[in-house]
Amino acid sequence: MTIYKEINELLTAMDISEKSDNPNFFMYRIEDHFGDKPIAFGPYKHDFFELTFGSGHDVDIQIGNTDFKPIDDVISFASPFQLSSWKVNAFKKDSLGYMIFFKYELLGEHLNKIEFHRRYPFFNLHSTPVFFLNSNQREATVSIMQSLLNEFQNNTSPNEIIIRSYLTIILEKIKEFYNAKSTLNAFTSRAEEITFHFENAIKAQTNYKLKIADYASQLHLSSAYLSEAVKTATQRTPHNIIQEYLILQAKSLLNQTNKTIAIIAEDLGFDEASNFVKYFKKAVGTTPHKYRNT
Known part of the structure; x- marks a missing residue:
């Protein structure tokens, strides 16, 4: 099994030609790179975080020891060195997905790693919480993620402070969803x-x-x-x-x-x-x- 130390190494393996000039961050819209054709990748591990939103994807996913098959409005998480694999079987007509990779370092050189995991418990090292979003949560998530993607893609020199700020907002929003009674935490056991x-x-x-x-x-x-x-x-x-x-x-x-x-x-x-x-x-x-x- 391959363990990817750098984000660009993983992008190459996934056959994504676009690369990041920032070693600590990359984001893409799934449909921009994989179209509507079935695709599978993994199993693999990496030395950074993976955050994915998907809607309208018929996909089989493994993160850690958990297998799940989300369809609509799902956020999933993988922490450094968690086992991951996924197989997209089909895309619905109006499917939409984003995948974000980032390292601790993006959020500040003085970030304490344990404090990060305390603040964002959905990135536990072994548990794999999967969030199913309601319509309001979906709307908020897509809006922020698209703004982050625009900042990342539409500038010749993306502003790291803005990228960090948008990512922090996303993480804080997810924490808000996590604490909301309306959120379903889909523990499989x-x-x-x-x-x-x-x-x-x-x-x-x-x-x-x-x-x-x-x-x-x-x-x-x-x-x-x-x-x-x-x-x-x-x-x-x-x-x-x-x-x-x-x-x-x-x-x-x-x-x-x-x-x-x-x-x-x-x-x-x-x-x-x-x-x-x-x-x-x-x-x-x-x-x-x-x-x-x-």
Whole structure:
């Protein structure tokens, strides 16, 4: 399976001739590149975010361990290194779709990655929320996405501040939809729903000393049931997922602060800096010091 590190690498693989001069962002209208012919792509992974709106597409989609078949007015999400694949079987006459790729860096060099995932929980690393929009939500989404596409395509030098602003508005709107009672969160199973709430509970912590039993208690579940649900939904253990968020936070602190490694270790709940160094090296393949200086 191919893992795409750069957005333009993925565009080439998807046979999209247009490329982005901005390494942190690209957007296109699906019908402009794929017309009305069936097309399939994947499975694949990439080191950036993928945000898709679609209406009038007969499509089979896999993101993470979730398979779904949306037709009308759907937003779907893929986070870095989530497994993705899709097959468009047919387009309705008035179909419309947008696909956006972006990296953390587009939203600001000081962005804390964990804070991003806390603010936008629909980009959880393993859960795959899919939003089905009502007519008002669809209208708002299409309007903003088309404005963003116009800014991106119709200027010889697109203004990154404007692009960032439009993207932020889109993310904030989706969060508004996510919190609205009228929005249907289409978890395909109870296991996926439990995993979604488990990830949110992890992100709410300031350090990572809590055990599986602590999270199970927060979610009013037994430890065994939580572990079984997470394993069913993700093919990973709760410990694996806690580790992923710990490493994500560690990378943010190393990249975006001047804190010493000892202080970062303490912030993350390690009793000794040496234990943090060993933990980080085992997970990432290099020491925190070398990672910070690369």
